[in-house]
Amino acid sequence: MRDAYIVGAGQSKYGAFPDESYRSLFATAYEEAMESAGGVEPGDVDEAVVGSLGVGGRQLGLSGPAVTEHVGLHGVPCSRIENACAASGYAVRQAVQAVKSGMADVALAGGYEVMTDMSGDVAKYWLGVSGETEWERLTGTTFSGVYAQMASSYLDTYDDASPDHFSKVAVKNHANGAKNPKAHLGFECSLDDARNAPVVADPLNLYHCCPTSDGAAAVIVASEDVASACDDAVRVAGVGAASERVGLFQRDDYTSIRSSAQAAETAYEMAGLGPDDVDFAEVHDCFAIAELMAYEDLGFCERGGAPELVDDGVTELGGDLPVNPSGGLKSKGHPIGATGAGQAVEAFKQLTGHADDRQVSDANVGLTHNVGGSGGAAVVHVLEGGVL
Amino acid sequence: MRDAYIVGAGQSKYGAFPDESYRSLFATAYEEAMESAGGVEPGDVDEAVVGSLGVGGRQLGLSGPAVTEHVGLHGVPCSRIENACAASGYAVRQAVQAVKSGMADVALAGGYEVMTDMSGDVAKYWLGVSGETEWERLTGTTFSGVYAQMASSYLDTYDDASPDHFSKVAVKNHANGAKNPKAHLGFECSLDDARNAPVVADPLNLYHCCPTSDGAAAVIVASEDVASACDDAVRVAGVGAASERVGLFQRDDYTSIRSSAQAAETAYEMAGLGPDDVDFAEVHDCFAIAELMAYEDLGFCERGGAPELVDDGVTELGGDLPVNPSGGLKSKGHPIGATGAGQAVEAFKQLTGHADDRQVSDANVGLTHNVGGSGGAAVVHVLEGGVL
Structure with a gap:
């Protein structure tokens, strides 16, 4: 099994962009990724995989070739991969498989979504198509x-957990996102702001929920031969993915996402690394409870230990294990199909020392964690800098 | 690059099934594939990839995990791939990559679509989402x-071509489909029937167009180690894929689908084989003109030579190079997301001697050709029997 490396990464700003299309946003991400990949040219791209849910029913069919043609990658095989909010995490994984298979030396993986040009009800419909249909x-x-x-179940199960932990996650992620010029909600919030926000679905309030965003992200995955000649290269040390029952009512436990834990185990095993080796992580905090569960599912602490990690500031930017230095879905934003690739973009920047004000010190191993729906799909990458 | 083999294949009947869902149809295909794969058990499946356009807006998000959970493959990573009518041709290709990458020893590739429970106008919308949006x-x-x-352009370009060649393709494919118990339109038609059918879009009449169908198909792809212990195994000798401008108006030539030709070239090169080595082919005859163009794009004849192949009966079941022994999209049917995997099912049956009344004699090398939209995506597999 040959090694795969990320050699370039880029993304559009996340936010509300009424003058942009999914294609123009993707082009911005692609061009930044290609520029950052010193040593790779557009003509080198053997394969492309793009993730999108297709919110709004835009180009539901053939949107893969529709975006690659827009950036001039004519003839390059391109497919769209869909796994709800994990679409482009799976796209990155598929690009890694393409390179490892020997069928591609350079593979483009990206994602995009346009979400802000519709009413809340329409957006809810399009998000709802990723939930279990009949019973949700x-x-x-x-x-x-x-x-x-899930949040209610978690609070019921662990006495140490309180809604304040959700609010503290929000404060942390906004503090990080305020240092990220690409963030959708790039402002700080106080603990009082987060505590006193209007309820969305009890016990989750507005600051415990990520926004709907427009945006795109892309990374370039390459073989070792190609990567050796590039300016920067991050090794994809481990990859793991798993599925889980789509509907919550089919599961035994609401305090954990089993697919996340299984994906992490596979990725760690392939990398020959464990949670103790991880220097920072980008995790799927679509809701604050999801970040707490991720700490546990990814092995950063024992079951029920997430609130303590938050209280101790371990996962803050200056802590021992910074989580979501980009601002996460909460502050950076969550353009469904772009999110997984966007996490890989942040990890690439961190591991190559290009994360500016939000740079994690001594970042050698990073982890990305992308979840589809409420855990029906999950994908984890363990990435290693400074190898080549 | 290690070898990949198809070791099992199954499909539902194609047709109109008001009492079935996309999940029950997929289960039928999956169970038949698993039964045919003597030597592989459900617990061996490392990965699944399913193709679907999501016609009717059923489970647009996470439908991959939704079908794998339905057949009991809990935890197995599954993503949905979408490339319009080439969705599951690409799913097969992705399963091959997964096995070649070493990340899976056994990968399930399949596809499904439910199309017949909506009015013609609604179906047209859902098919339309795979065309170029703004200008088509x-x-x-x-x-x-x-x-x-395309048909008009072809007739204008080649003096030997006439609408009768479209009708003859229909007669041939219906003759084959009449021998296929899984066919949607499994009846014979006469040349007069085909000539005199009502016009759909001049010069194409009803018999020059495939039906909209419900159905599912699945194949099991495995490494050589696994395949060696299986009852039957067909080597995936070559794989090729390519994209093309999504909108017809962006192309220089309407008499050929460039992505098909490019995909075939890649697949032949990887296989170390050429069109002369092919014993039969399943090609994407969504419209009769598409089958004629496929003959030329796949190298079965020179440009403009397809009508002669038809007149000479070369591509009939008893001819030198049978095309669409299954009945093709025209007679077997075209449940969008199932079609590409369904072609692989037919090729597996032919190459393992299980095609019953429609068995191609001395079938050692088969080719499958699956097109998305009007050629925005294409994927070709060259499959070889009797290797293990």
């Missing part, structure tokens, strides 16, 4: 509702 | 219209 979507359950059930 | 779909151009433009 058609009964009116939204994603906030699904994660609120 | 939104101006009212349907796929019949797009292929009719």
Whole structure:
């Protein structure tokens, strides 16, 4: 099994961009990725994989070739991969497989979504299509509702946990996002702001929920031969993915996302590394409860230990294990199909020392964690800098 | 680059099944594939990839995990791949990459679509989402219209070509489909029937167009180690894929699908084989003109030579190079997301001697050719029997 490396990465700003299309946003991400990949030219791209849910019913069919043609990659095989909010995490994984298979030396993986040009109800429909259809979507359950059930269960199960821990996650992620010029909600918030926000789905309030965003992200994955000649290269040391019952009601436990834990285990095993080796992580904090569960599912602490990690500031930018230095989905934003690739963009920047004000010190091993729906799909990458 | 083999294949009947869902149809295909894969058990599956356009807006997000959970493959990573009508041709290709990468020893590739439970107008919308949006779909151009433009251009370019060649393709494919118990339109038609059918989009009439179908198909792809212990194994000798401008108006030539030709070239090169080595082919005859163009794009004859191949009966079941022994999209049917995997199912049956009344004699090398939209995506597999 040959090694794969990320050699370039770029993204659009995340936010609300009424003058942009999914294609123009993708072009911005692609061009930044290609510029950063000193040593790789557009003509070198053997394969492309793009992630998108297709919110708004834009180009639901053939949107892969539709974006690659827009950036001039004519003829390059391109498919769209869809795994709800984990679409482009899976796209990165597929590009890694393409390179490892020997069928590609250079593979482009990216994602995009346009979400802000529709009403809340329409957006809810399009997010709802990633929930379980018969027993969640058609009964009116939204994603906030699904994660609120997880949050309630978590609070019930662990006495040390309180809604304040959700608010502290929000404060941390906004503090990081305020240092990220690409963030959608790039402002700081106080603990009081986060505590007193209007309820969305009890016990989750507005600051415990990520926004809907427009945006795109892209990375360039290459073989070792190609990577050796590039300015920067980050080794994809481990990759793991798993599925889980799509509907929450089919699961035994609401305090953990089993697919995340399984994906992490696979990725760690392939990398020959463990959670203690991880210097920072980008995790899927679509709701604050999701970040707490991620700490546990990824092995950063024992079950029920996440609130203590938050209280001790371990996962803050200056802590022992910074989580979501980019601002995470909460502050950086969550353009569904772009999110997973965007996490890889941040990890690339961190591991190559280009994260500016939000640079994690001594960052050698980074982890990305991308979840689809309420955990129906999960994908984890363990990335290693300074290898080549 | 290690070898990949198809070791099992199955499909539902194609047709109109008001009592079935996309999940039940997929389960039928999966179970038949698993039964045929003597030597592989469900617990061996490391990865799944399913193709679907999501016609009707059913489970647009996370439908990959939704079908794998339905067949009991809990935890197995599964993503949905979308490339319009080439969705599951690309799914097969991705499963091959997964095995070649070493990240999976056994990968399930399949596809499904439910299309017949909606009105013609709604179906047209859902097919339209795979066309170019601004200049085709939104101006009212349907796929019949797009292929009719290709057909007109072909008839204008080649004096030997006439609408009768389209009708003869229909007669041939119906003759084959009548021998296929899984075919949607499994009846014979006469040349007069085909000649006198009502016009759909001039010069294409009803018999020159494939039906909309419900159905599912699945194949099991495995490493050589696994395949060696299986009852049957077909080597994936070559794989090729390519994209093309999504909108017809962006292309220089309407008489050929460039992505098909490019995909075939890649697949032949990887296989170390050429068109002369091919014993039979399953090609993407969504419209009769598409089958004629495929003959030329796949190198079965020179440019403009397809009508002669038809007149000489070369591509009939008893001819030198049978094309669409299954009945093709025209007679077997075209449940969008299932079609590419369904072609691989037919090739597996032919290459392992299980094609019953429609068995191609001395079938050692088969080719599958799956097209997305009007050629925005294409994927070709060259498959070899009797290797292990």
